[in-house]
Amino acid sequence: MEDVPIEEQKNRVMKKPKEFPQQQQSQPGDQHKMRPEPEIIREGYKGSDKLLGKKALISGGDSGIGRSVAVHFAREGADIAIVYLEADQDARLTREMVEREGGKCLVLSGDLKREPFCRTVVEQCTAELGGLNILVNNAAVQFPQDRLEDISTEQLETTFQTNFHSYFHLSKYALEHLGENDTIINTSSVTAYRGNEQLVDYSSTKGAIVSFTRALSKMLAKRKIRVNGVAPGPIWTPLIPASFEDVSKFGQQTPMGRAGQPSEVAPAYVFLACEDSSYISGQFIHINGGEIIGG
Numbered sequence: 152m153e154d155v156p157i158e159e160q161k162n163r164v165m166k167k168p169k170e171f172p173q174q175q176q177s178q179p180g181d182q183h184k185m186r187p188e189p190e191i192i193r194e195g196y197k198g199s200d201k202l203l204g205k206k207a208l209i210s211g212g213d214s215g216i217g218r219s220v221a222v223h224f225a226r227e228g229a230d231i232a233i234v235y236l237e238a239d240q241d242a243r244l245t246r247e248m249v250e251r252e253g254g255k256c257l258v259l260s261g262d263l264k265r266e267p268f269c270r271t272v273v274e275q276c277t278a279e280l281g282g283l284n285i286l287v288n289n290a291a292v293q294f295p296q297d298r299l300e301d302i303s304t305e306q307l308e309t310t311f312q313t314n315f316h317s318y319f320h321l322s323k324y325a326l327e328h329l330g331e332n333d334t335i336i337n338t339s340s341v342t343a344y345r346g347n348e349q350l351v352d353y354s355s356t357k358g359a360i361v362s363f364t365r366a367l368s369k370m371l372a373k374r375k376i377r378v379n380g381v382a383p384g385p386i387w388t389p390l391i392p393a394s395f396e397d398v399s400k401f402g403q404q405t406p407m408g409r410a411g412q413p414s415e416v417a418p419a420y421v422f423l424a425c426e427d428s429s430y431i432s433g434q435f436i437h438i439n440g441g442e443i444i445g446g
Contacts, residue, residue: 189387190412191219191248196226198252201425203228206280208273210234210263210321211290213242215388216338219413220287220420221245225254227421232257232276234290238389255280263290264312269320273328283328285424288318288360289338293353293390307352314356318363329376336423337364337380339435344382344444357382361435368433377432379423384439386411405440 207224211217212233218241221231231249233256235242242258249256257279261268277283291314296302322335329335342350343357360380368378385391385402387410392398402410419436422428437444 198226219417225252263317
């Protein structure tokens with residue numbers, strides 16, 4: 152399949168859609184196949200060198216929230232390394248978008264369920280970019296099931312290894328390179344706080360990420376490394392058509408009555424990565440269309 156030019160991609164974006172055409176993909180999903188494609192960065196978003204000279208590693212950075220974070224970071228002056236499983240075309244477009252912002256973009260493909268690969272990723276990132284200041288743990292999978300009995304041991308292990316173990320291992324190896332005023336940002340979910348009857352194992356991993364973030368923030372406070380997170384609600388990313396058969400009403404259950412776009416989530420990562428949040432650690436920003444939840 153041919154690469155999709157950025158100009159054509161922009162033309163496909165429907166800003167703040169309320170309904171989506173029927174579509175179905177397999178995990179982990181491809182952004183270039185989505186209709187409409189997610190909005191990655193608002194035309195009016197202006198960078199102000201908040202991350203000038205910083206080096207960032209983003210898991211799941213090929214598409215969706217990860218791509219949006221990569222592009223926003225680049226517009227703020229950072230160099231980027233993205234890690235993804237197999238969506239080569241999406242990853243190439245992310246690299247092109249980052250480079251158009253003036254940033255360097257290292258693209259790494261592999262299975263984050265494997266601890267040795269997590270270590271290799273950090274080593275390659277620091278070698279190619281010349282260091283590491285920001286780790287964004289964002290990669291995730293989900294496999295809806297209506298009954299607990301239908302969640303196999305294989306599915307449970309895959310979900311936890313991807314969504315939680317990779318966060319643990321990447322953080323562990325990143326700490327060999329992170330120093331004072333550097334940051335770790337973890338992606339949780341609204342499901343960590345209110346659950347989801349079709350996503351029991353996924354919700355459990357997202358709850359584990361919340362506890363991991365809070366505990367790690369206390370552990371690293373004396374090293375002056377901040378650890379925070381973002382808990383998105385229904386955001387239009389490749390994970391959605393790759394998970395659900397019917398996406399036509401996706402996000403309409405929120406108080407705002409619509410799904411969110413990656414462009415509405417990524418600025419929170421910029422805030423948590425830069426000095427604007429210098430007195431914040433162990434916290435989550437909830438970007439969920441107005442749903443009120445605890446934590």
